[in-house]
Amino acid sequence: MDQVPGSPKEPQDVRGDEGLPGCHRHPDRPTGIRCTRCDQPICPECMISASVGFQCPDCVRNGAGTGHAPQAAAPRTIAGGTIAADPRLITKILLGINAALFIAVLATGGEMSELVDRLALLGLDQYGYQPVGVAAGEWYRLLTAMFLHQQIPHFAFNMLSLWWLGPPLEAALGRLRFTALYLLAGLGGSALSYLLAAQGQPSLGASGAIFGLLGATAVLLRRLNYDMKPVLILLGINLAFTFLWPHIAWQAHVGGLVVGAAVAFGMVHAPRERRTLMHVATCAVAFLAVIAVVCVRTLQLVG
Incomplete structure (x- = not known):
């Protein structure tokens, strides 16, 4: 699950066989979760835990999170773990x-x-x-x-x-x-x-x-x-x-x-x-x- 650097200018919203939209950073991965800031679909690899829901790496990187610097500096996984450079x-x-x-x-x-x-x-x-x-x-x-x-x-x-x-x-x-x-x-x-x-x-x-x-x-x-x-x-x-x-x-x-x-x-x-x-x-x-x-x-x- 290598992370694709950056994000496309026009996020795709492809849908899989189950009707779920594709992650805007990984379009081939259907997901039912969306970023609480930009409302774009995000897969588990892109999810960063926020005070409410989850945010995408782009919003966190651009400081568009909750406004608290510590949260933007320490993104978390869906279970609250630290996001690692090598997830394997x-x-x-x-x-x-x-x-x-x-x-x-x-x-x-x-x-x-x-x-x-x-x-x-x-x-x-x-x-x-x-x-x-x-x-x-x-x-x-x-x-x-x-x-x-x-x-x-x-x-x-x-x-x-x-x-x-x-x-x-x-x-x-x-x-x-x-x-x-x-x-x-x-x-x-x-x-x-x-x-x-x-x-x-x-x-x-x-x-x-x-x-x-x-x-x-x-x-x-x-x-x-x-x-x-x-x-x-x-x-x-x-x-x-x-x-x-x-x-x-x-x-x-x-x-x-x-x-x-x-x-x-x-x-x-x-x-x-x-x-x-x-x-x-x-x-x-x-x-x-x-x-x-x-x-x-x-x-x-x-x-």
Whole structure:
């Protein structure tokens, strides 16, 4: 989503199949949001939070905002985050971490890699009797399992999804909020998998976090009054594969989806006056829910 410098002299008001006007800086992107100053349609990448509604970069740059210099100097995303020069930075870092660990796994034996034994999500031994892994106090596995992959198709599908879903969300939420969303969704997937799946075999992959991004995208599109059909169709297809394809940890997918959608809802619907407080509270509640689920399951296994 590279930003087009400047704006055309005569903004286009093209309309997509859903009848929404196109952003005046990105005419190919239908949007239901307009700048509160110039009334031109603006897409999520162009939205800058104002005291009332949203403004376009041109109005902010020209000092046509609310008249307060601090607001013009510090434009915000729809969720209140700082607008970054590179809206893909965190997505690139996450891709890099996943790629580095994937290469390390392949270099140390693939499916027989010792890294998988040490970092994958695990709660019981291979016979299903002895508590190990998370149940033995290795809680870090809830996080490290999110970045592990063993097979090329699994890795490729998750990374393509991350590259497709990540940048628009990162641009809309801001770097810090996007990072929190990704990690919490991944932890939510790990927690539900730990709770419901038979953890005699290692579980790993970024799928829980990816489903969290998918849920967050649906919430964001609904908030912006965008056409929901494409994302709902994509979500339906992915859920169908989740439950019909063998050897897929559906628990991780559902857990990530629920947590990602819930966190995104709290971020994009928080009242402007208490936005930061609501965001912190939303993330804290999600994190505490993960901790509670893990504690309950651990007590079941060691009790």
